[in-house]
Amino acid sequence: MVTIGDVARAAGVSRSTASYALSGKRAISAEVRQRVNDAVLRLGYTPNAGARALATSQTMVIGLLAQFLEDEFAPAMLEYMLGVSDTARELGYDTLLVTDGDGASALRRITDSRMVDGLVLLNVAQDDVRLPVLRAAPQPGALVGLPGDCSGLDVFDLDFEEAGRMMVDHMHRLGHRELILVSQPEHVVERGGAYVWRLQDAALQQARLRGVTLHAVFGESRQPAVGRSLHGLLDTYPDATGLLLNNEAAAAALPTVLHERGLTAPDDLSVIGRYSDEFARVFSLPYSSIESAPDRLGRMAVRQLVRRIESETGRAEPYVVRFVAPELVDRKSTAAPRT
């Protein structure tokens, strides 16, 4: 292993001079700088990350906490992860991926041992047990997902309320007067998936405002329950002309269900979901949707996190809670209801 000492010797200078020549933190003559750079190239020197972390107390690594819970739709999570990882790299940071079942203790381990300079938490719940740990940690943290208490943390999320209103308004404008909203499984809500009722409550309120009947129900997360549940809904509410999906698994299952019933969107039923464009392409989903912008959210979280890591004042700066405005991607799966 080649150390900075080797470089210094090869360049005929002291270790400190070599260090300064590389970091540029003090004036060094052009000639010496050249000799040091040559030596680096010739010897193939790369600083030892552990040693540097010890000396500077900066690891240039950010921790990414992703929990894959039951009833959670894993592929959707991946998009957030990639947004985080790619953005981190652009900003000079590597990503430590933590998928522990026990998020709180994993978080403690990572932060206490100073493995990371900051943390991004995905899939944050209303009353997330990881948050007290994160607040107590010496590193700053950014969340993707809105918890009940945002204090001391930067928070990024889709504006699910607005998304709910948009779905209802869109259908209402087309002339629909009876809709079904399929949310995530009840289990997700019980676990604190606040975004589920944020969208649902706003949708219900907007429906009342517009004089639209909205049947809000919890969906399922896996086959064959998803399909059965969708069939059940369409049986129960035969007069509903529009379907709103805040549930990726239901969206993925819908093509088959519609096929089995001999229905077509938007001719027989208008459909609108809430998922990312990437998701729609990958899953071949032909339904219009509210863009959930996972890559953008991951990116925003990392940007803010790094800003905080690198700012002198650090945690003193005011914390932000920022919502991404939902946008409707039209895939022609909605139309005026059949009369």
Add this chain to the structure above:
Amino acid sequence: MVTIGDVARAAGVSRSTASYALSGKRAISAEVRQRVNDAVLRLGYTPNAGARALATSQTMVIGLLAQFLEDEFAPAMLEYMLGVSDTARELGYDTLLVTDGDGASALRRITDSRMVDGLVLLNVAQDDVRLPVLRAAPQPGALVGLPGDCSGLDVFDLDFEEAGRMMVDHMHRLGHRELILVSQPEHVVERGGAYVWRLQDAALQQARLRGVTLHAVFGESRQPAVGRSLHGLLDTYPDATGLLLNNEAAAAALPTVLHERGLTAPDDLSVIGRYSDEFARVFSLPYSSIESAPDRLGRMAVRQLVRRIESETGRAEPYVVRFVAPELVDRKSTAAPRT
């Protein structure tokens, strides 16, 4: 920040004694050990990862290189990643996720700076540019995916040849005599995705052996091309009674395509894919499939990697190339062809 010096002082011993008490590498009296442990708990001590890495040259981190290339089916990759990450954690290692576009230089950065004790490469191509870098690295590496040259590395992959034969034999036994095999896009093959032609060649050979006509074609990776291409195939080979899919995007798109044509599996067409059970559930795919076992492969790779990291003899031990035997998961999407 509480250091081992603080612990030692609180316990009334020297730093070295505290260290030995915690590591157990030398005999320490029960009484002192107790005092040290108490101090650890009272002060909330956690060793600094950087310092430990510097002293021991062990980071307890493994690097996970995942590349998300164009035409690659990202959700499938996630399962490998989780297999790796979860297994690493079970064995006491954290996971550094690297998703750089330029895998080779990212790999060099990670290895040269000694951020990791070993590496797992996903999605390994026939002539992967990352392999020379990995072989030159001081850390051991394990691959998921079979390259042309396996020397100096532990390699794990599905037995795609056997998978191809199984698909053909299964259909042949049911009485099918004309089949279509949809592979990944040609682009994937050109980039060195050897598994594509490993399955395809074996399937073609087996088809010849059984006297079955097999139309092997490259598929697409995205909508709407995937759907169009499937329609085109079914138009081109109207007498084919069975469909083999070595292409996740095609599998995900098939339900809609069959719906549009008014076909049902297995009544009108027998279908068999190659993907994981998890994938089938998440994507609501009703087709029988050859299990691709991504979690198992990730697990095997990490196990072997850690074994090598922790073995005294390290890279001297013989390297392994291990294939997972494909298994057919029956989802009732195949039957005897209509006469």
Add this chain to the structure above:
DNA sequence: CAGATTGGGCGAACCGGTTCGACGATTCTC
């Protein structure tokens, strides 16, 4: 009971970087 062995603890060195203070040689200033 002298001498060897063992158990338990300490001090110091080391891992590979960064950074502070000091210092000699120039250059600047009046």
Add this chain to the structure above:
DNA sequence: GAGAATCGTCGAACCGGTTCGCCCAATCTG
């Protein structure tokens, strides 16, 4: 031309762990 400021470099200390060698006391051996 003396004193101050600047430039370029070096030595030493430090970050927070681990580990080697040594030493003292207690126990074991014959």
